Amino acid sequence: MxxxxxxxxxxxxxxxxxxxxxxxxxxxxxxxxxxxxxxxxxxxxxxxxxxxxxxxxxxxxxxxxxxxxxxxxxxxxxxxxxxxxxxxxxxxxxxxxxxxxxxxxxxxxxxxxxxxxxxxxxxxxxxxxxxxxxxxxxxxxxxxxxxxxxxxxxxxxxxxxxxxxxxxxIDHYLGKPSVQNLMALRFGNALFEPLWRRECIANIQITLAESIGVGTRGDFYDRTGALRDMIQNHALQLLTMIAMEPPSSSDADAIRDEKLKVLRSLKPFTPESVARDVVRGQYRAGTVDGQPVPGYLEEAKVPPNSRCETFVALRTEVQNWRWAGVPFYLRTGKRLAARDAQIVVNFRPTPHSIFPGINQPNKLVIKLQPEDGLELHLLAAKGTDGQHETLSPVFLDLDFDKAFPTDRVGAYERLLLDAIAGRLNLFVRSDEQEQAWRWVEPILEAWRRDDSGLRSYKAGSWGPPAASALVARDGFTWPEEQ
Structure with a gap:
């Protein structure tokens, strides 16, 4: 061709x-x-x-x-x-x-x-x-x-x-091998699909963290902000891949139809829920990888007294039978403690533990960057304390780069090849894209009306403390706090 x-x-x-x-x-x-x-x-x-x-x-x-x-x-x-x-x-x-x-x-x-x-x-x-x-x-x-x-x-x-x-x-996150493997994980294996529902899953957390600042893109970033730059597209696309129903086939429109249903099922925001369920922040000077870095307002081309958010964390729900009541937490930010993109599926604890003092839930970690892979966290018998069996956390680790050393392609490489071949599966349809904007618009409008909620966080941290309080309110924690 x-x-x-x-x-x-x-x-x-x-x-x-x-x-x-x-x-x-x-x-x-x-x-x-x-x-x-x-x-x-x-x-x-x-x-x-x-x-x-x-x-x-x-x-x-x-x-x-x-x-x-x-x-x-x-x-x-x-x-x-x-x-x-x-x-x-x-x-x-x-x-x-x-x-x-x-x-x-x-x-x-x-x-x-x-x-x-x-x-x-x-x-x-x-x-x-x-x-x-x-x-x-x-x-x-x-x-x-x-x-x-x-x-x-x-x-x-x-x-x-x-x-x-x-x-x-194009959304280059959809070209990442781990994201492509979400489809294979869910719909190519019999292991997880029966568990992929509200009865078995306690919450799902999506993190897109960057340790870098805005660099020389201060003028562009200040017009955009973290919500538009990462949540409206990348994070929501990942959420749809996690939450979608099984499509009738691998046809592009069959897949995109199911993703659109998820976007339409997201709990809509009101001014009250924005104040309660959305945290926004802006980094100040701090230390990243042992090196001092400036705050956002000291970056090149950033307007003085800018109110642009460089961090967003939010709580939402998918209002359908599969996911009713399961919180989905999304967060993204610049100048965070590490470059880390991952999806964590936290399963519910066993209904009754026969091991004293141990009832640590299982979780599945889908790693997107800096490496691609899967981790399944379990409990295994470690020995006895003289009276009872003791358990210890272990995990099964699949590193895609090691498992498929000769078949790996980067995100843009995959998407460019798909565009040349005419494969639309990993590209976003217009109605998907518009529905994602429709969902974030109430947040943008609430911020336009009242920008007093912008919180400061130190570069090199994991964002404002309010982001931890957001998940703690439901009895959960972010991965780095566990």
């Missing part, structure tokens, strides 16, 4: 930090389909050779194991081309159309790695140029909008040019 892959925003950070390295890994692994071309377009004035040289320099900042050798890059660079494109100029889209028509590849993938406010104008110009035929796919990078209204407007323009099956709304 021949393909052309076009990156709008070809000189932007996303392209050279994530997308090109992911494509190179697919190329190195022999997974990139043959007979392909990669075109970067941007306003900068580069020739093909100058862009390739520029990109080679950027690859020096990629993690060492993922850097190409000179010989590897020379072969990879043969696929890469560059065109100067002003996104507001119709003639430039006609030139792009002519370039694509040179060989009329089986598939053309147009990846919009630009600011989301440019999505409508790009899509309109693509439609006017006739670059929306059935062999064309458009990939939309998050965030799609900054609220429900802006997301709906982007989707309206996209739908006016492309069909829903041509639109690939």
């Amino acid at each position: 021949s393909f052309d892959l076009v990156f709008f925003g070809g000189t932007g950070d996303l392209t050279w930090r994530k997308l090109m390295p992911a494509l190179f890994q697919a190329f190195r692994h022999g997974k990139l389909p043959p007979n392909g071309r990669i075109l970067a377009v941007a306003r900068d004035d580069h020739s093909d050779e100058r862009y390739r040289a520029w990109l080679k320099e950027r690859f020096q900042e990629v993690d060492t194991p993922k850097r190409p050798t000179d010989e590897e890059f020379a072969r990879f660079a043969e696929l890469i081309f560059y065109r100067r494109v002003d996104l507001s100029q119709p003639a430039h889209y006609q030139a792009l159309k002519s370039w694509l028509a040179e060989r009329n590849a089986d598939t053309a993938v147009l990846y919009l790695a630009t600011s989301p406010h440019l999505f409508p104008v790009i899509c309109e110009q693509l439609g006017a140029a006739g670059l929306n035929g059935p062999h064309v796919r458009v990939v939309l990078e998050k965030p799609l909008g900054h609220d429900l209204r802006s997301a709906q407007e982007i989707n309206r323009v996209v739908r006016s040019v492309f069909t829903e099956n041509q639109a690939f709304r």
Whole structure:
């Protein structure tokens, strides 16, 4: 299958930090389909050779194991081309159309790695140029909008040019191997599905923690905040994967139908429940990995006296028969104690313990980063104390990198290959995305009306103490507190 892959925003950070390295890994692994071309377009004035040289320099900042050798890059660079494109100029889209028509590849993938406010104008110009035929796919990078209204407007323009099956709304967390294994864990095995319900599960906790600050992205982050940046998309997508009903098949729409049902079943927020069940914070100066770091207000390009949240923790419920009464806790933050993304499924304790003093519940930990894997925490017999059997916590540990050393692909590598192949399973449908915005809107509105609830937390901690109180109110604790 021949393909052309076009990156709008070809000189932007996303392209050279994530997308090109992911494509190179697919190329190195022999997974990139043959007979392909990669075109970067941007306003900068580069020739093909100058862009390739520029990109080679950027690859020096990629993690060492993922850097190409000179010989590897020379072969990879043969696929890469560059065109100067002003996104507001119709003639430039006609030139792009002519370039694509040179060989009329089986598939053309147009990846919009630009600011989301440019999505409508790009899509309109693509439609006017006739670059929306059935062999064309458009990939939309998050965030799609900054609220429900802006997301709906982007989707309206996209739908006016492309069909829903041509639109690939990307959420790179869905490309992580551990997230893909959620489907296999639940629907490919008979072990867990009978337990995956309110009678057996006490609570579910989703943590997306970062130890880094906002860096040089202070101006962007201050307009976004943790709720829009992580909860509305990544965390909610993980929640749907955990809570969804078994789909009728592995078809993309069958899966996305079930995810949408979960989003529609989430308990809606009111001003009162926002005040009770949502914690927001902003980091101040502290120490991370033994090094002093500044507070958010001291970061570059952050406005003085900003009220932007860099931490969110919240409690919600999925109001259906499977999950009624089970709390779901979501949290995310910058400058936390560790880089750690995981889902913890805490099971209920045994109804009656025959072992004195021991009734520690089991839990399943789904690790997303920095490593991918599963841990099943159990109790095992340790010996006797002279009178009674004593138990000790143990866990079964599955490290996916060790279990599948030759078959692992990164999140963006997987999603780019799926976009080229036309597989929509790991991409977000417009109604899913809009429902997620609909659910977070009451939180945003409550904060607009009253921003007095912003709590301070020390960099290098696990967030404001109120986040611990949020789960303690139900008799639970976060993993690091156990």
